[in-house]
Amino acid sequence: MVDLDEMVRILDGLDDLPTLPTIYVEISKQIRDPKVSVSEVARVIEMDQAITSKILRLVNSSFFGFSRQVTSIRQAVVLLGFSTVQNTVLSVSVFESFATNNVKGFNLKEFWKHSIGCGLLCTTLDKKMNVGYQDETFVAGLLHDIGKIILDHHFEKEFEEALTYAKTNGVSPYEGERVVIGSSHDEIGEYLAEKWKLPYALVEAVALHHHPGNIRGNPKLVSLVHLSDCLAHRLGCGYSDNYVLPEFDPHALEELDLNEEMIPDLIEEMKQVFDDNLELFKLID
Ligand SMILES: [Fe+2]
Ligand SMILES: [Fe+2]
Numbered sequence: 001m002v003d004l005d006e007m008v009r010i011l012d013g014l015d016d017l018p019t020l021p022t023i024y025v026e027i028s029k030q031i032r033d034p035k036v037s038v039s040e041v042a043r044v045i046e047m048d049q050a051i052t053s054k055i056l057r058l059v060n061s062s063f064f065g066f067s068r069q070v071t072s073i074r075q076a077v078v079l080l081g082f083s084t085v086q087n088t089v090l091s092v093s094v095f096e097s098f099a100t101n102n103v104k105g106f107n108l109k110e111f112w113k114h115s116i117g118c119g120l121l122c123t124t125l126d127k128k129m130n131v132g133y134q135d136e137t138f139v140a141g142l143l144h145d146i147g148k149i150i151l152d153h154h155f156e157k158e159f160e161e162a163l164t165y166a167k168t169n170g171v172s173p174y175e176g177e178r179v180v181i182g183s184s185h186d187e188i189g190e191y192l193a194e195k196w197k198l199p200y201a202l203v204e205a206v207a208l209h210h211h212p213g214n215i216r217g218n219p220k221l222v223s224l225v226h227l228s229d230c231l232a233h234r235l236g237c238g239y240s241d242n243y244v245l246p247e248f249d250p251h252a253l254e255e256l257d258l259n260e261e262m263i264p265d266l267i268e269e270m271k272q273v274f275d276d277n278l279e280l281f282k283l284i285d
Contacts, residue, residue, distance in 0.1 A: 019196075101152050105164060118225065122140055122224050129257070136205075213249055
């Protein structure tokens with residue numbers, strides 16, 4: 001069992017923590033320059049064929065819903081704008097960066113399915129309820145559980161034990177981590193997101209998705225991610241063997257002007273959203 005301070009010390013001592021995809025780092029650097037051109041950004045993306053084809057697939061999917069076919073990255077950059085392109089690059093490149101896993105009880109495919117589902121829900125709910133985040137919502141949902149990647153890569157034995165504990169004792173994997181490891185994927189994810197120097201809104205969404213009541217700066221984004229996580233579990237999106245469903249946090253519901261009675265309708269509506277966006281889940285194939 002380690003507490004958070006101890007965990008931070010362990011993480012500080014690891015010299016092979018996962019790094020952000022280089023292409024994302026490069027694009028982020030580029031768009032900080034106010035004089036950067038569309039062609040320059042497009043050129044960096046086009047150097048990576050896998051990313052290029054995934055972005056084009058995504059941009060042409062019903063998720064973005066453009067009425068005409070987008071055939072080039074240049075065109076995609078113009079239509080999306082730099083900031084959305086930056087987040088989209090991060091979204092499609094993480095699958096490649098973290099494509100293998102170690103822990104038997106941790107199904108990476110299900111993990112990414114759940115993560116994509118959360119990104120989709122987060123973006124859809126943001127639009128539906130006019131919350132107004134736009135750019136960050138997909139990637140916030142996508143990355144919310146990223147701490148599990150560190151558990152899988154660096155705490156194999158403990159993570160396996162935590163998952164077994166959860167299964168045996170009928171608690172959530174999150175509870176299993178708290179009991180067995182003493183620290184959990186939200187805290188570890190926060191560490192990683194900070195290390196990666198992701199925008200603070202994203203760090204917070206990762207850090208607080210299980211405890212949205214502890215909000216610091218972006219209560220609505222944290223609440224959206226929490227809600228999306230809970231809904232994704234109810235919709236069976238990823239982790240099919242997830243025994244205990246996370247509870248909707250009253251702070252998050254209040255923040256988004258929702259109440260428990262509205263949840264069943266929301267679930268029905270989001271089921272349809274999943275059906276309409278099946279191609280999004282093919283990003284991991
Ligand atoms: Fe989580
Ligand atoms: Fe989750």
